[in-house]
Amino acid sequence: MRILVTGASGLLGLNLSLLMAGGQHTIVGVDRSRLSGTPFELIQADLLGPDACPRLLEAVRPAAVIHTAALANLEACEADPGTARLLNADLPGELAAACAGRSIGLVHISTDSVFDGAREGIYTEDDVPNPPGVYSATKLQGERNVLSAYPEAVVARVNFFGWSLSGKRSLSEYFYNNLSSSRPAPGFTDIWFCPIFVGDLADTLVRMLEKSLSGLYHAVGSEALTKYDFGLRIARRFGFDPGLVVPASIQDSELTARRSPNLRLSVHKLSTALGREIPGVSTGIEQFYTQATQGYPQKMRSYQQV
Numbered sequence: 339m340r341i342l343v344t345g346a347s348g349l350l351g352l353n354l355s356l357l358m359a360g361g362q363h364t365i366v367g368v369d370r371s372r373l374s375g376t377p378f379e380l381i382q383a384d385l386l387g388p389d390a391c392p393r394l395l396e397a398v399r400p401a402a403v404i405h406t407a408a409l410a411n412l413e414a415c416e417a418d419p420g421t422a423r424l425l426n427a428d429l430p431g432e433l434a435a436a437c438a439g440r441s442i443g444l445v446h447i448s449t450d451s452v453f454d455g456a457r458e459g460i461y462t463e464d465d466v467p468n469p470p471g472v473y474s475a476t477k478l479q480g481e482r483n484v485l486s487a488y489p490e491a492v493v494a495r496v497n498f499f500g501w502s503l504s505g506k507r508s509l510s511e512y513f514y515n516n517l518s519s520s521r522p523a524p525g526f527t528d529i530w531f532c533p534i535f536v537g538d539l540a541d542t543l544v545r546m547l548e549k550s551l552s553g554l555y556h557a558v559g560s561e562a563l564t565k566y567d568f569g570l571r572i573a574r575r576f577g578f579d580p581g582l583v584v585p586a587s588i589q590d591s592e593l594t595a596r597r598s599p600n601l602r603l604s605v606h607k608l609s610t611a612l613g614r615e616i617p618g619v620s621t622g623i624e625q626f627y628t629q630a631t632q633g634y635p636q637k638m639r640s641y642q643q644v
Contacts, residue, residue: 340363340366340400341363342400344433346373348410348502349498351369352502352641355376359378374641386425405445409425430481434487446492446493448480451473461556495554497534497603498558510572513569513573516582518578527585528587529588531562531564532560532603533619533622535623538622551611556608559616559622560618566583
């Protein structure tokens with residue numbers, strides 16, 4: 339299968355493209371100008387340009403698209419809601435319409451934070467979202483735009499961790515960078531989430547395409563924990579001082595964008611559709627550690643255009 343990956347320099351886009359390159363599927367990445375020398379085909383394009391989506395699909399002629407490109411920085415979305423709307427809501431709808439007109443499979447990446455987390459319990463795909471900020475609101479509108487234009491598309495709500503091009507994009511890198519330098523790293527004890535390792539997510543997304551799934555799915559990890567507990571697990575696996583992971587409350591932080599306190603999401607629908615269990619955080623942290631010992635972060639950054 340020829341798969342077009344948008345946002346190829348992002349945390350998910352780059353990991354997915356690198357992990358799948360050379361396998362049974364052909365990967366074509368779309369990036370504006372941040373990458374070079376990648377082991378997968380790379381096209382430089384601005385997806386916000388006039389008729390960018392139709393022209394890109396005509397040039398690449400993929401069997402499927404995994405759309406990871408987004409403005410994912412919560413603080414940046416609060417500061418510039420117009421750009422957030424263009425990238426997170428309008429663009430997905432335009433891409434979905436272009437894919438629908440050409441019968442090209444589409445997996446659109448959304449977020450678990452469409453829920454406000456105000457209640458206890460586990461959220462399913464049937465629960466009504468209530469986005470708490472600009473990022474989550476624009477991502478929710480993106481979901482709706484995609485499924486309205488292309489009901490056969492897949493929308494995957496995610497929360498993932500792993501190594502990134504900058505080394506500063508994921509929560510796992512935040513803890514690693516601080517703890518490896520013997521710096522304290524506050525971890526929120528009042529934020530629950532279900533993170534999945536980016537490699538496991540990449541594999542899951544491709545399996546969703548292979549199964550020709552459609553509609554909305556929660557594609558997160560199978561285990562819920564607090565961000566404080568996540569930091570402790572990173573510390574212990576790498577042999578860092580767990581005492582440097584400092585319990586903290588989101589209420590005392592200086593973050594401007596509101597965070598959802600409870601993002602426990604059910605993966606039952608996805609697990610059933612794929613006929614397999616969804617990986618949890620424990621195996622993911624093990625893979626994150628293994629990649630560190632094998633020089634994967636350094637190899638990844640060698641593709642960064644100077």
